[in-house]
Amino acid sequence: MRDFDQPINIVGAGLAGALLAVMLVRHGCGALRMWDRRPDPRRTRTERGRSINLALAARGIRALEHAGLMQHVRPLLIPMRGRMVHERSGTTSLQPYGQRANELIYSVSRASLNHVLIEAAARHPQVTLRFDQTCLGVDLPANLLRLRNEVSGAHYTVDLRPTLATDGAGSAVRNSLWSAGQLTVREDWLDHDYKELTIAPLNGRPALEPNALHIWPRGGFMLIALPNTDQSFTATLFLARSGAHSFESLSDSQAVADFFAAEFPDVAPLIPNLMAEFRAHPAGQLGTIHTLPWHVSSQVLLLGDAAHAIVPFHGQGMNAAFEDCLLLDSLIDEFDDWEALFTQFERLRRPNTTAIAQMALENYTEMRDTVLDPGFVRRKGLALELERRFPERFIPRYAMVMFHPEIPYAEALRRGAVQQEILLELDRAPQTDWALAERLINERLPTLAPA
Ligand SMILES: Cc1cc2nc3c(=O)[nH]c(=O)nc-3n(C[C@H](O)[C@H](O)[C@H](O)COP(=O)(O)OP(=O)(O)OC[C@H]3O[C@@H](n4cnc5c(N)ncnc54)[C@H](O)[C@@H]3O)c2cc1C
Numbered sequence: 001m002r003d004f005d006q007p008i009n010i011v012g013a014g015l016a017g018a019l020l021a022v023m024l025v026r027h028g029c030g031a032l033r034m035w036d037r038r039p040d041p042r043r044t045r046t047e048r049g050r051s052i053n054l055a056l057a058a059r060g061i062r063a064l065e066h067a068g069l070m071q072h073v074r075p076l077l078i079p080m081r082g083r084m085v086h087e088r089s090g091t092t093s094l095q096p097y098g099q100r101a102n103e104l105i106y107s108v109s110r111a112s113l114n115h116v117l118i119e120a121a122a123r124h125p126q127v128t129l130r131f132d133q134t135c136l137g138v139d140l141p142a143n144l145l146r147l148r149n150e151v152s153g154a155h156y157t158v159d160l161r162p163t164l165a166t167d168g169a170g171s172a173v174r175n176s177l178w179s180a181g182q183l184t185v186r187e188d189w190l191d192h193d194y195k196e197l198t199i200a201p202l203n204g205r206p207a208l209e210p211n212a213l214h215i216w217p218r219g220g221f222m223l224i225a226l227p228n229t230d231q232s233f234t235a236t237l238f239l240a241r242s243g244a245h246s247f248e249s250l251s252d253s254q255a256v257a258d259f260f261a262a263e264f265p266d267v268a269p270l271i272p273n274l275m276a277e278f279r280a281h282p283a284g285q286l287g288t289i290h291t292l293p294w295h296v297s298s299q300v301l302l303l304g305d306a307a308h309a310i311v312p313f314h315g316q317g318m319n320a321a322f323e324d325c326l327l328l329d330s331l332i333d334e335f336d337d338w339e340a341l342f343t344q345f346e347r348l349r350r351p352n353t354t355a356i357a358q359m360a361l362e363n364y365t366e367m368r369d370t371v372l373d374p375g376f377v378r379r380k381g382l383a384l385e386l387e388r389r390f391p392e393r394f395i396p397r398y399a400m401v402m403f404h405p406e407i408p409y410a411e412a413l414r415r416g417a418v419q420q421e422i423l424l425e426l427d428r429a430p431q432t433d434w435a436l437a438e439r440l441i442n443e444r445l446p447t448l449a450p451a
Contacts, residue, residue: 137176
């Protein structure tokens with residue numbers, strides 16, 4: 001019998017940890033202890049310097065709905081209908097994300113969303129939230145979780161089993177399991193970093209179209225901006241760490257000013273504190289983390305970024321972490337013991353997180369480069385037309401990932417590759433051969449199960 005009587009530890013009250021807590025409580029677990037190294041975000045100012053806002057899409061929304069939280073989250077959301085592409089010349093064009101009214105993604109403040117989730121978890125008397133408590137790792141033989149109180153400096157331990165580790169990309173739990181030889185970890189870091197800047201409101205109004213995700217693609221690098229509810233935008237510069245155009249080359253104010261004037265002349269005047277922010281905000285690292293396995297017997301399971309952090313170019317890291325929580329929750333009733341539950345969770349989930357990790361990397365090239373390519377734009381239009389004509393078989397890959405949570409990531413990756421072949425084949429002729437399109441689609445793409 002799975003033991004819901006003993007306390008469950010959740011390490012990390014971030015996005016996945018807080019949502020998981022709500023789901024577990026709704027499932028009837030007994031006591032739940034949550035540990036986070038940050039001060040209580042309900043009492044302190046927002047931490048700056050790491051992605052301030054995020055794109056929430058259908059997979060994340062489905063998980064939040066399952067936990068009964070969407071009514072609290074909805075007021076935080078700003079719909080984004082598509083990518084607003086800003087060329088160097090200043091020309092802009094909106095590339096819609098989908099073609100149905102509900103095919104939108106949403107900008108949401110990380111801090112506000114985390115706040116809502118933490119408050120939802122805290123409403124349940126079974127949940128004990130302990131902030132300012134840094135997990136230092138696990139001691140498997142002694143079955144202990146090691147912690148440090150950041151206020152008193154005291155080190156202490158609590159019973160380990162079971163611990164759900166949602167302590168993010170730098171997971172201390174993962175690192176200690178790795179040090180103990182319990183799992184292998186591969187960290188693939190990009191040679192591009194990111195830095196966040198603020199596009200201020202203009203006369204109290206948004207300086208850019210508010211219902212879009214803005215992109216300034218420049219080949220080897222790009223700037224993006226997502227809207228905030230206070231009419232500002234958070235812009236993120238993705239740029240090589242070293243080389244000709246790089247963070248390293250932007251070492252003084254003049255270099256930063258020249259770079260922005262040359263590459264982003266339309267947006268530079270909209271960032272009033274460009275120099276100060278550029279100097280003050282840290283450049284964050286981006287990478288993919290591959291961990292094998294994600295669990296150790298019935299003692300520990302890693303979820304979210306702790307297990308499988310990905311690069312942010314598909315806007316799916318949080319969405320995938322929320323999907324992890326949903327899957328674990330949906331499996332709980334099938335298993336009597338934690339180990340069997342963890343094993344099945346990992347078996348079902350790994351192919352999908354591997355697939356989204358790959359698609360997220362591929363999307364970087366698309367966002368910073370290919371969105372301006374006429375062939376890409378033509379095939380994107382063709383893909384939308386094929387979706388209109390054959391909606392049960394052909395759904396553009398981006399739409400499968402963002403708007404179709406019923407299609408697992410791995411399936412989106414597989415079908416997406418077949419669809420790409422079909423698009424390239426059809427794109428060879430000057431006029432689309434619709435009879436050929438129908439034949440290829442019927443031959444190669446089985447009908448999708450109804451949503
Ligand atoms: C620039 C950028 C942009 C992004 N944009 C998007 C996007 O648009 N859409 C999207 O879906 N995803 C996006 N992501 C990814 C998203 O941020 C992550 O996938 C998501 O935060 C993962 O949630 P998590 O709960 O696993 O980890 P986190 O949200 O990182 O939470 C980890 C928690 O653990 C705590 N913690 C860490 N270490 C310890 C410790 N030793 N002891 C105790 N507590 C600890 C932290 O304080 C934190 O509260 C982006 C990421 C970046 C870097």
